[in-house]
Amino acid sequence: xxxxxxxxxxxxxxxxxxxxxxxxxxxxxxxxxxxxxxxxxxxxxxxxxxxxxxxxxxxxxxxxxxxxxxxxxxxxxxxxxxxxxxxxxxxxxxxxxxxxxxxxxxxxxxxxxxxxxxxxxxxxxxxxxxxxxxxxx
Amino acid sequence: xxxxxxxxxxxxxxxxxxxxxxxxxxxxxxxxxxxxxxxxxxxxxxxxxxxxxxxxxxxxxxxxxxxxxxxxxxxxxxxxxxxxxxxxxxxxxxxxxxxxxxxxxxxxxxxxxxxxxxxxxxxxxxxxxxxxxxxxxxxxxxxxxxxxxxxxxxxxxxxxxxxxxxxxxxxxxxxxxxxxxxxxxxxxxxxxxxxxxxxxxxxxxxxxxxxxxxxxxxxxxxxxxxxxxxxxxxxxxxxxxxxxxxxxx
Ligand code: SF4
Ligand code: FES
Numbered sequence: 001x002x003x004x005x006x007x008x009x010x011x012x013x014x015x016x017x018x019x020x021x022x023x024x025x026x027x028x029x030x031x032x033x034x035x036x037x038x039x040x041x042x043x044x045x046x047x048x049x050x051x052x053x054x055x056x057x058x059x060x061x062x063x064x065x066x067x068x069x070x071x072x073x074x075x076x077x078x079x080x081x082x083x084x085x086x087x088x089x090x091x092x093x094x095x096x097x098x099x100x101x102x103x104x105x106x107x108x109x110x111x112x113x114x115x116x117x118x119x120x121x122x123x124x125x126x127x128x129x130x131x132x133x134x135x136x137x
Numbered sequence: 138x139x140x141x142x143x144x145x146x147x148x149x150x151x152x153x154x155x156x157x158x159x160x161x162x163x164x165x166x167x168x169x170x171x172x173x174x175x176x177x178x179x180x181x182x183x184x185x186x187x188x189x190x191x192x193x194x195x196x197x198x199x200x201x202x203x204x205x206x207x208x209x210x211x212x213x214x215x216x217x218x219x220x221x222x223x224x225x226x227x228x229x230x231x232x233x234x235x236x237x238x239x240x241x242x243x244x245x246x247x248x249x250x251x252x253x254x255x256x257x258x259x260x261x262x263x264x265x266x267x268x269x270x271x272x273x274x275x276x277x278x279x280x281x282x283x284x285x286x287x288x289x290x291x292x293x294x295x296x297x298x299x300x301x302x303x304x305x306x307x308x309x310x311x312x313x314x315x316x317x318x319x320x321x322x323x324x325x326x327x328x329x330x331x332x333x334x335x336x337x338x339x340x341x342x343x344x345x346x347x348x349x350x351x352x353x354x355x356x357x358x359x360x361x362x363x364x365x366x367x368x369x370x371x372x373x374x375x376x377x378x379x380x381x382x383x384x385x386x
Binding site: 107 | 367
């Protein structure tokens, strides 16, 4: 049988328009990973450091400065803290950035500034927490 | 018994005469089974023959009768006047699309986008009739079936705030149909379609509002197609140097 003709050429202008690969996957991946952290780890961390520790539950010594500092200066502890702090920041600030729509900011220079501030803060938090955690090792 | 009537306010716009759209109200008699579309047809047949709108099948198949009913994108053939009584209806053309006349919108933008995603199966190798059909298991069919239910009614485009802001965005239905072909086991055209997915105008203009899936009359769930492709695009982004082109599932 003769070969079927198969349209595989671009058929109109819009498909010929050159499409540029977006770098958004970088931010979206950090946002997604941060979502897992914010949903599963962060509540537990808040419960422990925000409620249990100040109330001395189960015992005041458990979260004494020495113990907490020893935890943060171990490799595993530092890695845990880095993941929780950094990815939560990327997650939260990505959301804050995209919430600009709710404030009626959809495009333009103001949006670029918000983007810079949001991702800049996340990057800053990431770099600083890495620096301090490594310095304390 | 006197027949119940309801007020239908329709947007009127004749680009050859009108500087801007205006509204006109008609009093329309209705029964329990009168659809909104039949209400419009009553106006056209009995009150003002110049009212312009699209329709064909009257049964949620052709996708041509979508309009804004009281601000919500809906198919007029499967919406009923009784549900709005004793209030009134305001009927407008689908949001975010240029008006051609009255309630009919210009669909060109969508049709071009639809063409751009190559909405047909691109097999690895063509198979002759003698070789028989491409076979598929029920599980393979299940992967794309829901997305193939789209009737191109464009309610999702009227619902999408991102498309409203920037119509360069490929939009919900075109992305759902792109995903329909990419997830078909008989198709091998993924590499041709991924550049569209990966662009800012592809999946990345979406902020997961999800209203598209809410208004879809066919249960297509275009928002899920967009978000599955955010995953695909992210895999493609990070693994493009490792895997052969378009191999990320
Ligand atoms: S995805 Fe649903 S709402 Fe959108 S065009 Fe298709 S059928 Fe209509
Ligand atoms: S007239 Fe065909 S979908 Fe409503």
